[in-house]
Amino acid sequence: MPHTVLVVEDEPHIVDSLSFLMKKAGFEVFIARDGDAALRMVESRPPDLMLLDIMLPRRDGFEVLKTVRSNQAWRDMRIILLTAKGRDVDRLKGMELGADDFVTKPFSTKDVVRLVRQHLGVEEKSA
Amino acid sequence: MARQIFAGRKIRHLRGQIGLTQIAMATQLGISAAYLNLVEHNQRPLSRKLQKRLEDAFNIKEGELSGGEEARLLSALNELFSDPLFDKAKPDSSALGDFVAVHPEISRALLKLYRAFRNAREDTLKAREVLSADPYFTDTSHKLLTxxxxxxxxxxxxxxxxxxxxxxxxxxxxxxxxxxxxxxxxxxxxxxxxxxxxxxxxxxxETPTDEVVDMLSANDHYFPTLEQAANQLRERLGDPKPYGLFDALAGYLDRQLGIKVEVVSVTTHSSLKRGMWELEGEDGGVLRLMETLSVSSLNFRMARIIAEVAYADILDNTLSEVNVSGEEAKVLCLKALGSYFAGALMMPYSPFREAALELRHDIDLLRRRFRVGFEQVCHRLTTLQKPEEEGVPFHFIRVDLAGQISKRFSASGLRIPRYGVLSPDWGVQDAFLKPGRVNLHSLRAEDQSVYFSISKTVTKPGTMVGQAGNTFAVSLGCEVSFARHVVYADGLDFAHPDSVLLGG
Incomplete structure (x- = not known):
């Protein structure tokens, strides 16, 4: 069974590129375009890892993070935040709320794939 | 007791400039060369008598030797060099003393230059602060990164x-x-x-919000076509009494627009798509409204949906006639026009204006008569600008606890700041100190006009059980010449305003 990755991002092109990369790396990919949809998807099928943008419509990334981390059933889910350059406070807040890691926009796709593999304990080319 | 003056450096420098030996200068002054040597090396203070002789003999300005100016310059230069800008480049105090004594003019020029630099630096910091809080820049930087x-x-x-x-x-x-x-x-x-x-x-x-605020101002906060449309709808609804408005609006939505209205429980619906409400379905559908909304907010939301669905062409026509350029601003403008329609429907122009004058703008009495909220009344009062049938020109401000302005309308002529937080001098935030009570305040603006205003807290309900609502302070005010129409101003002395606004 491939690892599952939930991409939570409202910008369609970023969703497109991340989803391409994750699939290419061998992961099964789900997409949520806002915070409410992300939580619904987590409820119905918790992913192994979530790539979570902070600035989301309806319910922002912090709210999603808080909700996920408050549920013991999802404690093993890895969460990597997509933060914006110059917004150190977002990164600090996210890590405080229980994120496992972060990448800063504009990020390198290689870094994202490497980080996802690292958190899921997957060797390159064996995913 | 007179302070002792040591002016050795200055006398030595003067002597050097004139080209005299110690003996020659001492002879001219009628003192011994040995004494002059002691004075030049600050081993002896400068006596009043010798100071006078020096001033007379060498045409020195009175007081220049006494060091008052020198001490002031030295102190100012010490302050200058303590600026982190100079960090490791600060001269030692002895060298600085020599420099001030010998080059007072250059010292003054240096201080002038430093003051200009400090002002420019402060301006830059202020500009940076304004820009970092500017929604345009925040939004643009996010879009750029994306x-x-x-x-x-x-x-x-x-x-x-x-x-x-x-x-x-x-x-x-x-x-x-x-x-x-x-x-x-x-x-x-x-x-x-x-x-x-x-x-x-x-x-x-300008932010899109600024564009909309400017558009409202350019139209004197009054839109006759929307007033007419709202009146026409009232007639179609059978001119309902305020307490019958909910049923009338829900009935219209259902029968005319095919939209069922459901007021949902906060325990079964922890959040709706738009926070306190959601409209599901494109052609007809269901309008869900959270039960925590007040009746006036329920009515307002229904009225706005009617405006957006049944009166879309009128909103679009109005939009095409006003000066709004950005796409985001156009969306906000349509919302503002829809809200205007809702306000006009709930508080019809002529009866509301007459009631406002009759009740002398007692907001609580007005809200009871029309079954609307405090903020809704304040907002509607700013729109009473129909030619030949004007109401009192009011301004309206809404701020959060931090002083951030979330709403501002000014028909009163008062300039409300666009950037940053509202200064406490405006008195609006005083409302947070006495929640729920009406606070009174008067202020003098930059142009010397005096304004009177009231402020009060309003709380928006939370969307979940146990969730506290958001509290804001709203303020309604007018120029003091209109204060006689406002019951809250009775007995107040406007000759001495509570605060004076400096720098806007």
Missing amino acids: QLTSIRSFAEILQDNDDLSEHQRDRFTTVLVDESQKLTLMVGELFDFINGESNQSAALS
């Missing part, structure tokens, strides 16, 4: 993946080109904004 991320991602994907299908390659390349073009446009706009060169920069210097 576009850069897309471009970088697809560029790397194209570079790293030789096995892409032709379709994928075409698609990704198209995204790259499109996003690069958008980025170019955005950077261009940003430069225009920074340089203030283009016509567009005037619009860009």
